[in-house]
Amino acid sequence: MISLFFKAMKHNWSAQASNPVNLWAGLTTMIVNNILFLYGMWLMMFAGKPQNQVIFPYYLTLTVLAYIGWGTLNFFLGGLKELGEIIDDGKLEPMLGTPRHPLFLAAISRSSVTALGDLLQGLFTLGFLFWYTGFEWALRAAFASVIVTIAFTAIFIAAGTLAFFMTRGASVGIFIVESTLSFTMYPVTKILEGNSRLILYLIPAALTATLPMEWIENANWADFFIMISITAICCVLSVCFFNFGVKNYRASNYISAK
Amino acid sequence: MKSIIAKNLFKAYPKPKSQEPFYAVKDLNFDINEGDIVAFLGPNGAGKSTTIKMLCGILTPTSGSSEIVGKHSGSKEANLKLGLVFGTRSQLYMHMTIYENLDLISEIYYVTGEEKKKRIQYLSELFQIEHHLKSRARTLSLGERMRCEIVAALIHKPRVLLADEPTIGLDVVAKNKLREVIKSWQKEEKATLLLTSHDLSDVEALCHRCILIDHGQKQYDGTLTGLKGDLAGLRRIQIITADKNKILMNHVPLVKPIQTGDEYVHKYEMNTQQIPMAETISKLSSHYGDSLQDLQIFEVSLEEVLGARFTKMAVQ
Amino acid sequence: MIFSPSLRFHFKNATFSFKESWTNLANSIVSFMLFPVFMFVLSKMWEKFNGQMGNYTYKEILAYIGVTEILYMTFLRTGNVMAASGDFSISLARPRSWLATQYSSLYGKTLGARLVLTVLLFPILIAFGLEFHFSLTIVVRLMLFLIPLGIFQALYSLIFSSAHVRYEVTNYLTLPFGKLFLIFGGVFAPISDFAEPAKKILLKLPPSDLFFQPAYFVIKGSFYQLSILEWSERMIVQLAALLILNILFFKSSRKHHQSFGG
Numbered sequence: 001m002i003s004l005f006f007k008a009m010k011h012n013w014s015a016q017a018s019n020p021v022n023l024w025a026g027l028t029t030m031i032v033n034n035i036l037f038l039y040g041m042w043l044m045m046f047a048g049k050p051q052n053q054v055i056f057p058y059y060l061t062l063t064v065l066a067y068i069g070w071g072t073l074n075f076f077l078g079g080l081k082e083l084g085e086i087i088d089d090g091k092l093e094p095m096l097g098t099p100r101h102p103l104f105l106a107a108i109s110r111s112s113v114t115a116l117g118d119l120l121q122g123l124f125t126l127g128f129l130f131w132y133t134g135f136e137w138a139l140r141a142a143f144a145s146v147i148v149t150i151a152f153t154a155i156f157i158a159a160g161t162l163a164f165f166m167t168r169g170a171s172v173g174i175f176i177v178e179s180t181l182s183f184t185m186y187p188v189t190k191i192l193e194g195n196s197r198l199i200l201y202l203i204p205a206a207l208t209a210t211l212p213m214e215w216i217e218n219a220n221w222a223d224f225f226i227m228i229s230i231t232a233i234c235c236v237l238s239v240c241f242f243n244f245g246v247k248n249y250r251a252s253n254y255i256s257a258k
Numbered sequence: 259m260k261s262i263i264a265k266n267l268f269k270a271y272p273k274p275k276s277q278e279p280f281y282a283v284k285d286l287n288f289d290i291n292e293g294d295i296v297a298f299l300g301p302n303g304a305g306k307s308t309t310i311k312m313l314c315g316i317l318t319p320t321s322g323s324s325e326i327v328g329k330h331s332g333s334k335e336a337n338l339k340l341g342l343v344f345g346t347r348s349q350l351y352m353h354m355t356i357y358e359n360l361d362l363i364s365e366i367y368y369v370t371g372e373e374k375k376k377r378i379q380y381l382s383e384l385f386q387i388e389h390h391l392k393s394r395a396r397t398l399s400l401g402e403r404m405r406c407e408i409v410a411a412l413i414h415k416p417r418v419l420l421a422d423e424p425t426i427g428l429d430v431v432a433k434n435k436l437r438e439v440i441k442s443w444q445k446e447e448k449a450t451l452l453l454t455s456h457d458l459s460d461v462e463a464l465c466h467r468c469i470l471i472d473h474g475q476k477q478y479d480g481t482l483t484g485l486k487g488d489l490a491g492l493r494r495i496q497i498i499t500a501d502k503n504k505i506l507m508n509h510v511p512l513v514k515p516i517q518t519g520d521e522y523v524h525k526y527e528m529n530t531q532q533i534p535m536a537e538t539i540s541k542l543s544s545h546y547g548d549s550l551q552d553l554q555i556f557e558v559s560l561e562e563v564l565g566a567r568f569t570k571m572a573v574q
Numbered sequence: 575m576i577f578s579p580s581l582r583f584h585f586k587n588a589t590f591s592f593k594e595s596w597t598n599l600a601n602s603i604v605s606f607m608l609f610p611v612f613m614f615v616l617s618k619m620w621e622k623f624n625g626q627m628g629n630y631t632y633k634e635i636l637a638y639i640g641v642t643e644i645l646y647m648t649f650l651r652t653g654n655v656m657a658a659s660g661d662f663s664i665s666l667a668r669p670r671s672w673l674a675t676q677y678s679s680l681y682g683k684t685l686g687a688r689l690v691l692t693v694l695l696f697p698i699l700i701a702f703g704l705e706f707h708f709s710l711t712i713v714v715r716l717m718l719f720l721i722p723l724g725i726f727q728a729l730y731s732l733i734f735s736s737a738h739v740r741y742e743v744t745n746y747l748t749l750p751f752g753k754l755f756l757i758f759g760g761v762f763a764p765i766s767d768f769a770e771p772a773k774k775i776l777l778k779l780p781p782s783d784l785f786f787q788p789a790y791f792v793i794k795g796s797f798y799q800l801s802i803l804e805w806s807e808r809m810i811v812q813l814a815a816l817l818i819l820n821i822l823f824f825k826s827s828r829k830h831h832q833s834f835g836g
Contacts, residue, residue: 004362011359011362093316097342109351247318251317
């Protein structure tokens with residue numbers, strides 16, 4: 001499996017590198033896109049508002065989690081974001097007839113150019129975080145980024161699997177994953193109080209923002225174990241959901257399954 | 259050993275509660291020996307693709323079972339012995355070169371190192387794609403891509419190749435080339451080939467045996483010659499006469515004249531099982547005498563045979 | 575009139591695209607299930623970061639974000655842009671203008687999608703505790719803007735579609751370009767709450783005319799520091815610029831395509 005993964009990465013990126021104009025355009029525009037977004041958020045929340053500065057490190061940390069998690073996943077397993085499309089277009093079918101798990105084959109079938117821009121941006125922000133917040137906070141952010149990557153994996157798989165059960169499930173899935181990314185980048189846990197905090201645990205951003213940030217801020221073992229265990233459970237559940245989707249598809253065929 | 263076994267295969271698709279389920283495949287039974295090339299034929303909606311998908315594990319049967327080289331369909335062991343080609347669905351990664359595709363697909367099937375290199379070289383030469391190895395899949399023509407698809411399906415030396423419409427969309431030259439290379443490969447490796455195609459010249463060129471399916475049930479399983487059944491003896495005779503005033507030969511009951519609209523070209527239909535060919539030619543020769551310029555004899559085509567069968571099946 | 579059959583065709587094309595959003599309403603609703611969550615979260619963010627400025631009540635800002643999200647979620651959708659450029663080759667062999675056909679299609683799609691969301695907005699605002707009359711006013715005012723704003727959305731998308739025919743890298747540009755409107759259009763928070771000099775600059779830019787000003791009008795009943803005539807003049811200038819850009823990009827792409835193929 002490992003050798004297949006590295007081979008896929010090598011060949012996907014060889015294909016990207018064969019068109020350098022496209023590669024650089026993709027990377028540059030994604031970096032510009034992200035800078036614009038971060039600038040806009042900063043403009044809205046912090047520019048000329050000294051009373052909000054206390055939330056700035058929180059905002060930076062979320063940026064690290066979002067970009068590293070999202071960028072890593074799309075760079076290494078770019079097919080997962082497009083899982084819904086792969087199912088909808090019938091490209092998953094031939095994968096079902098091979099001796100490998102179709103989810104793995106779908107995941108390695110693509111690698112995103114623009115994701116490298118996200119990943120680099122996340123790493124750069126992490127570097128800045130080490131300077132701005134200090135070593136311990138930034139180290140927890142770095143570790144939490146790994147967990148967030150796994151969390152995004154679970155969300156991508158679950159969202160993509162919807163294509164087995166809904167017409168235009170692919171576009172619904174894409175909307176869910178992109179919304180999760182957006183929510184991850186908003187400093188929501190600092191905004192919501194009382195009962196309204198409940199929503200933070202009900203949307204997918206619970207895995208990618210709420211739980212990791214609670215551990216990073218509180219730095220206690222309880223939050224750590226909650227974050228790890230819930231992420232792991234969600235990952236397992238999402239793969240089970242995918243397997244259920246495949247079983248359903250095999251039993252009743254694509255058209256009837258919807 | 260049997261390469262492919264289908265035992266009491268059923269495939270039902272669910273319908274709204276008030277309706278009976280729709281059976282795409284109903285109690286299908288057949289087996290194919292190692293090294294056979296078999297055509298799997300039927301009209302549109304007969305259940306061919308559903309059957310192929312059940313054999314390779316993409317779909318699970320509602321009941322019944324199937325095996326590939328003694329292994330349960332859909333199992334990892336079965337998939338390792340199976341190659342798949344879908345004419346309407348590419349398995350290649352369009353953004354990669356052909357070599358990169360073959361390299362990755364080898365890895366999927368656990369073919370690595372020297373064995374992989376030898377296999378790619380051998381198949382590239384056999385299927386004449388050596389000069390395409392460095393080209394990106396999306397830059398190739400359909401014919402070139404289909405040969406690459408088949409190479410990709412054979413990279414792991416499968417014992418069985420399931421080909422669903424492999425020549426669809428190809429021109430005459432590309433089809434002939436593909437048939438040639440498939441024949442060479444099959445002769446070399448003695449693998450089993452199950453082929454579905456709407457192009458009957460593929461069937462005639464490659465297959466010895468044919469399984470005919472309609473409404474999910476097997477209608478015929480035997481040789482191509484046997485498929486013709488009653489039509490095996492049917493012949494059409496075309497006469498070119500120099501005398502435009504020559505009338506058609508009407509007096510021989512078992513030799514039926516066919517109107518052509520051309521005064522110089524006369525056609526007749528007869529069955530060698532009812533009247534010997536020698537007698538027919540003798541009578542025609544007597545009738546036309548010196549005005550007989552040319553005589554051609556045609557067998558009934560496979561298209562016609564299948565067309566007649568499909569029509570009969572539809573009526574039933 | 576000589577243009578009537580053409581206009582009839584394009585109207586029909588737009589209607590067909592418009593109906594697309596309504597043919598699978600269940601899917602559209604599921605797709606936008608997170609819409610009220612966005613509204614809630616962003617309004618809470620505004621309350622935390624900008625609420626002290628006192629320019630809006632919480633309910634007003636909830637409605638504002640609902641409106642801007644509707645406009646932004648249906649703005650410059652990459653899928654629609656790419657689909658339009660995909661039809662280019664075959665359109666050259668048809669007796670219809672590709673530009674007009676794609677424009678009517680994009681316009682219909684945008685209007686259909688925005689109308690679905692606007693209809694959904696009403697019960698969402700009620701659920702958030704806004705008064706019936708206020709919610710109804712918001713929805714009615716927004717509906718008045720849908721037709722003119724749809725024109726601009728379609729024109730922006732069409733520029734990218736034309737450019738994509740010639741330059742493949744354009745598909746990477748839709749995202750950052752759309753982000754410009756997200757940031758500078760006041761989608762997350764009203765531009766009036768931004769600090770100077772950003773506020774002054776942003777109010778002069780086209781994104782504010784497409785997002786902030788209409789949303790402000792919807793909740794307050796007038797434009798921000800702008801009369802209706804002034805806003806209309808700015809929109810006409812923007813429209814002229816978009817039409818010229820569309821024609822330029824289309825002609826360039828068509829010439830290139832016909833010379834060198836797709």
